[in-house]
Amino acid sequence: MAGYVCKYTPVEIIEAFGETPVKLExxxxxxxxxxxxxxxxxxxxxxxxxxNIIDKNIEEVVLTSCCDSIKRLYDVLKQRVKFIYMLDLPRKKAPEATDLFFR
Incomplete structure (x- = not known):
């Protein structure tokens, strides 16, 4: 089970690793x-x-760099969970941004 917060998180990637994505509310x-x-x-x-992460005992989390509060949450979780990843969201819609996000 891997938790995520942002609707832009590519849950298909989480599923491809054999994990069940869980939206953290x-x-x-x-x-x-x-x-x-x-x-x-x-x-x-x-x-x-x-x-929510503490209550559900979630050990794997994917966050997005959408705001400073989530970035601070990432800092705290680095020492508390087995796996954490901060996904940088593209800020532009140009083809180069799409390619970067795809890679």
Whole structure:
């Protein structure tokens, strides 16, 4: 089971590795554990995702470089999960950006 947060995550790649992709939703009512691991200025979405990862005992996570909060979540998870990958999303729609993302 590999968790992801962004709708742009290519879940087909996760499935190709024989893993089941699980969309991580920030559904926690308390951020107690996340607040002990993340800075207090991090958004509630990132804190909720971290709580979800802890609750479901997810050990493999694919994140996207969509915002600073997710980048800080990546920093925390590097030391807590077996596998983590930060996928850089292309910011342009030119053919070169598509080729870069494809590779």
């Amino acid at each position: 920030p559904s926690s009512k308390s951020y107690e554990r996340a607040e002990s691991l993340l800075h207090s200025n991090i958004c509630s979405f990132a804190k909720g995702v971290l709580e």
